[in-house]
Amino acid sequence: MLKHLYDTDCVTWSPQGKLFQVEYAMEAVKQGSICLGLKSSENVVLCSLKRQPSELAGYQEKQFKIDDHMAIAIAGLTADARVLCKYMRTECLEYKYTYESHHPVGRLVFKVAEKSQHKTQSGAKRPYGVGLLVAGIDPNGVHLFETCPSGNYYEYKCQAIGSRSQAARTYFESWFHLFEKSTLEQLVLHGLSAIKKAIMEDEELNEKNVEVGILGKNLKFTHLNAQELKDYIAKLEGFNPNSQIQQE
Amino acid sequence: MIFNSEISGQQQHTTSPVVTGGSVIALVYNGGVIVGTDTLCSYGSMAAFKNVQKIAQISKNTIYASSGEYSDFQQVVKELAKIDRSALQYDDGVHPSPKDYGNFLARLSYKKRCKINPLYLQNVIAGFHNGERYLGLIDIYGTYLESNFITTGFASYFCKAIISNYWNENCTLDQAKQVIRECFKVLFCRDCRAHDVIQLAYVDAQGAHIEESERVETKWDFNGFKSRANEKLHTQ
Numbered sequence: 073m074l075k076h077l078y079d080t081d082c083v084t085w086s087p088q089g090k091l092f093q094v095e096y097a098m099e100a101v102k103q104g105s106i107c108l109g110l111k112s113s114e115n116v117v118l119c120s121l122k123r124q125p126s127e128l129a130g131y132q133e134k135q136f137k138i139d140d141h142m143a144i145a146i147a148g149l150t151a152d153a154r155v156l157c158k159y160m161r162t163e164c165l166e167y168k169y170t171y172e173s174h175h176p177v178g179r180l181v182f183k184v185a186e187k188s189q190h191k192t193q194s195g196a197k198r199p200y201g202v203g204l205l206v207a208g209i210d211p212n213g214v215h216l217f218e219t220c221p222s223g224n225y226y227e228y229k230c231q232a233i234g235s236r237s238q239a240a241r242t243y244f245e246s247w248f249h250l251f252e253k254s255t256l257e258q259l260v261l262h263g264l265s266a267i268k269k270a271i272m273e274d275e276e277l278n279e280k281n282v283e284v285g286i287l288g289k290n291l292k293f294t295h296l297n298a299q300e301l302k303d304y305i306a307k308l309e310g311f312n313p314n315s316q317i318q319q320e
Numbered sequence: 321m322i323f324n325s326e327i328s329g330q331q332q333h334t335t336s337p338v339v340t341g342g343s344v345i346a347l348v349y350n351g352g353v354i355v356g357t358d359t360l361c362s363y364g365s366m367a368a369f370k371n372v373q374k375i376a377q378i379s380k381n382t383i384y385a386s387s388g389e390y391s392d393f394q395q396v397v398k399e400l401a402k403i404d405r406s407a408l409q410y411d412d413g414v415h416p417s418p419k420d421y422g423n424f425l426a427r428l429s430y431k432k433r434c435k436i437n438p439l440y441l442q443n444v445i446a447g448f449h450n451g452e453r454y455l456g457l458i459d460i461y462g463t464y465l466e467s468n469f470i471t472t473g474f475a476s477y478f479c480k481a482i483i484s485n486y487w488n489e490n491c492t493l494d495q496a497k498q499v500i501r502e503c504f505k506v507l508f509c510r511d512c513r514a515h516d517v518i519q520l521a522y523v524d525a526q527g528a529h530i531e532e533s534e535r536v537e538t539k540w541d542f543n544g545f546k547s548r549a550n551e552k553l554h555t556q
Contacts, residue, residue, distance in 0.1 A: 172423040176414040212414055 083195045093199065094192050097221035100201035101233060104147030106270045107134050108232035108240050109205040109216045110263055112254045116207035116216055118145040118285040119263035121234075121271065135285045139164040140292040141174045141209045143285050147234035148202035148221075156184055156200060177208030181217040181225050189223025199223075203233045207287050214289070232266060240266040247313050254316070260284055260296070260304055261311045268308065277305050337389035337440045339363055341374045342514050343475035344385045345503050346444050348453045348468045348489050349496040352524030353446040355383060356500035358507075359533050360515030361390050367515065375521045377528045379404045382418040382447035383521050387473040388460070389440035396439060399428060418447025418523075422456030422464065430462025442472035448523045471503075474511040479503040493522060505536045 078084050079092030086092060107120035122131035135145045136153075138160045146153035160180055167175040184204070191197045199221040206217040218233060219225045230248050232240035243266040251259065263284065268277055275281075279301035287293045296304065339361050346355040361369040375385040376397045384400060386393050400421055407415050416424075422445040432438050443458040457465045457472070468489045471479050487499045497520055507514040516538055521530040 170424050170427050171416065171420040173417070173420055176410075176412060178412040179410045179414065182410055182412070210414065212412070 081195055082192050082197065082199065091192060091222075094222045097199035097201050098203075101148040101203035101221065102235060102237075104149075104202075104234045105134070106232060106234035106237050106240060106267060107145035107147050107205055108230070108237070108244075108263060108266055109145060109207050109228070110230035110244070110248070110251050110259055110266075111207070111214050111216045112251050112256075112259055113214065115256045115259055115286060115288040115291070116209065116214055117256070117259045117263045117287075118143060118205060118207050118283075119260075119267050120145050120283045121267055122281050122283055124281070131281060133283065135283050135295065137285075137293045138180075138206075138208075139168070139174060141287070142177055142180070143207050143287060143293040145205040145207075145283075145285070146202050147205075149200075150202075152200045152202040153204070156187075156202065156204060159187065160184060174210055176210045176212065177206065177215045177217070178210075178212070178227075180208075181206050181219060184219050185223050185225040188219065188221060192221070192223055205231060205233060207285070207293075209287060209289055232270070236270040239269040243269050250313060250316050256286060256288065256291075257304075258316060260286065261307060262313065264304060264308055265311060265313075277308070278302075279305065331437070333435075333437045334389070334392075334440050337392075339368065339390045340513070341372070341387050341390050341393065342511065343471065343473035343479075343504075343507055344374075344387050344442070344444050345472075345475050345479060345483075345500050346385070346446050346455050346470040347483070347487055347496045347499065348455060349493050349522075350490045351493060352448045352522055353453045353455055354493065354496045354500065354520060354522040355385050355444060355446045356504065356518055356520045357385050357387075358504060358515040359517045359519055360513070362513045365512070367513075370515060370517065371533070373519060373530075373533075375519060375530055376400075377521075377530060378421055378445075379415055379447075380527050381449055381523055382416075382421055382445060383523055383528050383530070384421070384443065384445050385521075386441040386443040388442055392439040392441050396425065396428075396441065396443065400425070417449040418445055418454040419449070419456065419466075421445050421447070422454070422458060422466070425456075426458045426462050426464035428462075429458055429460065433461045444470050444472065446521075446523055447528075448525060451525070474507060474514070475503060478506050478510055482506065493524075496522075501536055505538065508536060508538060 078086035082093045105121045105123045109118045120134035124131050136157045137143045164175045191199045204219045208215045216228045230244045279298045284296040344357050357374040361372045378400045445456040447454045457470045504518045508516045516536050519533040
């Protein structure tokens with residue numbers, strides 16, 4: 073209850089060694105609707121649940137292409153995400169202009185993390201209130217990274233962030249050993265199954281509120297269109313990960 | 321010379337080079353790429369520095385050579401080395417490919433050309449990456465070209481015929497070396513700012529190898545020189 077003594081700004085530590093402002097920023101990420109990513113040896117798939125502020129409104133997009141070989145899914149403050157997205161796109165363009173090749177993924181995530189950390193060490197600034205899942209492919213391989221408002225970044229085989237993401241992570245824990253060798257279609261179905269675990273009882277997945285982005289070694293980043301989403305969601309009924317084990 | 325000094329009050333622009341290096345010849349062969357230069361830096365018409373290495377190793381699989389102002393060559397080597405070092409900084413094991421260096425140098429040259437203060441160089445980047453051979457030519461304006469063979473300076477005038485007749489892109493390393501040696505022989509005879517000591521460097525799947533400098537064979541014992549035939553004519 074004494075939190076309020078130490079949480080005014082980023083330049084105040086609590087006696088327990090916490091920066092409350094940074095922790096509050098990470099709460100903003102947890103409040104965002106779920107997005108998840110998973111990768112195989114050839115592909116990365118991003119799935120997100122889009123929120124509709126009201127019946128009159130459209131659905132808020134959660135995935136943005138950074139470059140042909142890279143994309144992000146966001147959870148948290150969309151406005152902050154826009155800033156980071158613009159930064160990443162600019163960096164990729166500059167790299168392409170200078171070197172005529174794709175920006176290494178890890179390096180860009182590092183730059184974003186540096187930018188984020190900077191905001192956590194100033195009296196006059198606040199941390200970014202958004203977490204990113206960065207999916208990318210470079211000569212080093214297939215990557216999925218998560219960035220945090222704290223300025224930390226982690227590489228994952230699969231990860232889910234946002235509200236009720238624990239349910240999706242539990243699904244991943246059971247099945248992630250299959251992802252490495254999965255086909256693109258299997259990956260998408262796994263992603264959608266994981267999202268399905270995270271939705272409320274009265275909600276249902278449909279092509280309007282779900283967003284799926286795919287990226288491959290020879291496949292530039294693309295969103296699945298409405299028809300493709302419908303087809304995948306229809307396939308979900310009959311999707312049984314156990315059958316994948318029998319194949320191997 | 322390029323100054324950047326508050327004392328002088330204004331930035332000067334390179335209008336002509338002072339210490340210059342001669343031609344560069346680069347070829348691909350069946351296992352990689354090979355670059356040859358001579359080892360002379362001229363001070364105008366004076367052969368001032370006769371044992372200069374004009375081929376630099378930029379990274380494990382990339383080498384760089386250029387003809388033109390030698391101090392600009394040294395500067396470019398520094399700039400390119402900075403890029404390779406950034407891989408250490410980011411700790412991600414990602415190293416630029418030879419093509420990345422080529423494009424970077426093209427952008428750098430173009431930027432300086434736009435400020436009317438160019439790097440007074442014809443640059444050659446040579447490398448071997450993922451089984452592919454790479455040769456890039458970047459000129460003083462920032463023009464960027466990739467090719468199977470590259471000549472700069474006087475070699476562009478004298479050596480293309482030799483290369484055309486005796487080289488093909490799948491020749492062996494030794495064949496390519498012989499072609500380059502032959503080219504520098506001709507250059508020594510015809511280019512007044514050339515030297516008879518050359519250096520070869522090649523990049524293959526194992527990486528970059530810069531060899532010791534070697535003297536090209538020259539032949540001066542022609543009968544015409546021996547018998548001094550022209551002198552006889554004059555005394556008649």
